[in-house]
Amino acid sequence: MRTKRTKLLSLGLLLLTSCLLIGGAIFTFALFTGSAASGANAFAAGTLKLDVQNDGTGANFPLFVATTDGELKPGRALPGRTLKVLNVGTLPFKLSGLNAALYNDPQTAADDRVLAQGLWVKVFELEASNPTNKLFIWEGRMSDLAVADGVSVAGIQTVYPPSITPTPTVKEISLLIEISMPSDTLTPLADHNGDGFRDDNDYQGLKLRADLGVTGQQLIP
Amino acid sequence: MKKIVLSLLTIAVVAALAAGATFAVFTSTATNPNNTFGTGTLTIKEGTATAEANISNMKPGETKIVKIPVNSTGTLPLNYTVETTLTGTIMLGQAANDPRVSAVWIDNVHKTSLPATDSLSAAGGTDPSDLVEIHITLPSAADNAYQGKTGNLSVTFNATQQ
Numbered sequence: 001m002r003t004k005r006t007k008l009l010s011l012g013l014l015l016l017t018s019c020l021l022i023g024g025a026i027f028t029f030a031l032f033t034g035s036a037a038s039g040a041n042a043f044a045a046g047t048l049k050l051d052v053q054n055d056g057t058g059a060n061f062p063l064f065v066a067t068t069d070g071e072l073k074p075g076r077a078l079p080g081r082t083l084k085v086l087n088v089g090t091l092p093f094k095l096s097g098l099n100a101a102l103y104n105d106p107q108t109a110a111d112d113r114v115l116a117q118g119l120w121v122k123v124f125e126l127e128a129s130n131p132t133n134k135l136f137i138w139e140g141r142m143s144d145l146a147v148a149d150g151v152s153v154a155g156i157q158t159v160y161p162p163s164i165t166p167t168p169t170v171k172e173i174s175l176l177i178e179i180s181m182p183s184d185t186l187t188p189l190a191d192h193n194g195d196g197f198r199d200d201n202d203y204q205g206l207k208l209r210a211d212l213g214v215t216g217q218q219l220i221p
Numbered sequence: 222m223k224k225i226v227l228s229l230l231t232i233a234v235v236a237a238l239a240a241g242a243t244f245a246v247f248t249s250t251a252t253n254p255n256n257t258f259g260t261g262t263l264t265i266k267e268g269t270a271t272a273e274a275n276i277s278n279m280k281p282g283e284t285k286i287v288k289i290p291v292n293s294t295g296t297l298p299l300n301y302t303v304e305t306t307l308t309g310t311i312m313l314g315q316a317a318n319d320p321r322v323s324a325v326w327i328d329n330v331h332k333t334s335l336p337a338t339d340s341l342s343a344a345g346g347t348d349p350s351d352l353v354e355i356h357i358t359l360p361s362a363a364d365n366a367y368q369g370k371t372g373n374l375s376v377t378f379n380a381t382q383q
Contacts, residue, residue, distance in 0.1 A: 048247035064256040071261035073297055073382050083253055091247060099250070105257075115258060181260070204295075205262040213252040220246065 049089035050159070050216045055082035055174050063177060066207065072119075074200060077180035082126065085214055086172040087159045094158055095175075097215035098123060099150025100142055105207035115206040116143040122178040125156050128170045142179070142210065150213065158219065175214065262295035265341065265380040277371050282361035284323060291378055292350045293341035301380040303327075303337040303353055309372035311359075320372055323358035327351050340383065353378075 054061045063081035072078070087093065102113040119142040124134040138153045145151060157173050164171075181203070268290035279285060293299055305322045312319050325337040328351050332338070342348045357374060359367065 046247070048249045050249045050251050052251040052253050054253065060253060062256040063253055064258060066257040066259035069258075071259050071296060073261050073263075075382075085251070089249065093247075093249070096248065097250070101252075115260060118260075119258060179258070201263075203260050205260060207257065207259045210256045210258070211252050211254040212256055213250050215248055215250040218247040 046091040046218075047089040048091045048093055048216065048218050049087075050093065050214070051086045051088045052214060053084040053086065055084045063212070064179065072181045074118075074181050074183035074203075077178065080176050080178040082174045082176050083212070083214070084172055084174050085159065085216070087161050087216075090161045090163060091218050092158050092160045092164075093155075093216035093218055095125065095137065095153055095155025095173075095214060096217035097150050097152055097213075098138060098145055099213040099215070100145035101211040101213070102142075102146050103209040103211075105209060108205065108207050110206055112206045112208045113143075113146075115203055115208040116146060116210070117141055118181055118203045119143075119208075120180050120182045121145065123153070124176040124178075126174040126176055128157060128173055131174065134176060137175070145212075150215070155216070159216065177212070261297035261343075261382075263297045263299050263380060263382050264293065264295035265291055265299060265301055265378050266294050267291050267376075267378060270376075279320070279357075279359045281359055281363040281367070284356050284358040287355045287357065287374060287376075289353045289355070289376060290350060291341070291353055292344075293346075293380075294344045294349075296343050298340065298342045298346065298383050299380040300338060300340045300383055301378050303332075303339075303355070304377045304379060305336070305355060306375040306377075307357070307372055308375065309370070311367060311370035311372035313366060313370075318360050318363040318367070320357055320359045320363075322355055322374075324356040326354040326356070341380075 052060060054063055056063075063083060064078060069078050085095070100116070102116050104112045120139065121142050122139040123137045125137055127133040127135055135156045137155070138151060140151070157170055159173055160169075160171050162171050270287055270289045291301070303325055305325075307320055307322070322335070325332045325335060327337060327339045337353075339351055340348075341351060353376075355374065355376065
């Protein structure tokens, strides 16, 4: 009995659905309708915007300047520099990516961008409450940063917008960026022309320019 | 019935996700521009060698000196070694009698261990050039078998960064 009733109900539903699907072209329905508007409901998306500053010189001056840093050679490491990352939007974020745009020096005939394959980059977040604590983020060749969209990283500290008061207080973080030209066998200078040999001498006399970028991403709820 | 509807709904949601639903997230990028990096150059060049005498006309017991100036023309200071090789018909394979490099002097300093080593500053530095003197001796025990034979001295300067 129950089965028969269920079957009838199902058939009825199927018929009704079919009628609706087959469409308004055949059947028209007269319906009374009414509507009411609740006015002035406002929606606004937040803004996610970060800014960077040279922690040593202020403003956004380059962290590394060859004319003052001196020449690189295998085995030399430049002093680490810190890049301040500030939240100037309204949404909190974490670091999510690093990238670099590489340029040749017009004064040299060589492809200076090759040098990016011989530069080893280490990036740390400095803990906001204890800046001597280096929180490792990423390491690799600078050329790795120059691929489309750069590299993804998992930022550790949340950077909150300035409008949030009084806590949490981390509204800017400092990234420590260390760059060296390695001479060890673990991170040999790349065989950039693929001939199977190390091309250390091919890195002589190059002058590379790099724009270093950092990306922040909203927190995923 | 309620369970069936719930199951269908769940399947529909999962299917939508599996079919490639994408999530939008806000991101922002800021750039620190115009960082520059430069590498130095390391280059050693030899000048024209001068022989004190005709090295092809040696006699047993005689020593000839070849003088070769070397210059650093790069931007990095360097260490270098002087590697010598003697070849030719005068090399008869007699260890005691064949001509040999008996001494190397660099800027009037006798280098007692061979291959000789020294260093140069970068071009424009305090010591960008040296005079390398290579002494070649035909031992006095060399006999008539060495008469009329000729030899070649090949000198290689290998420079490495400091």
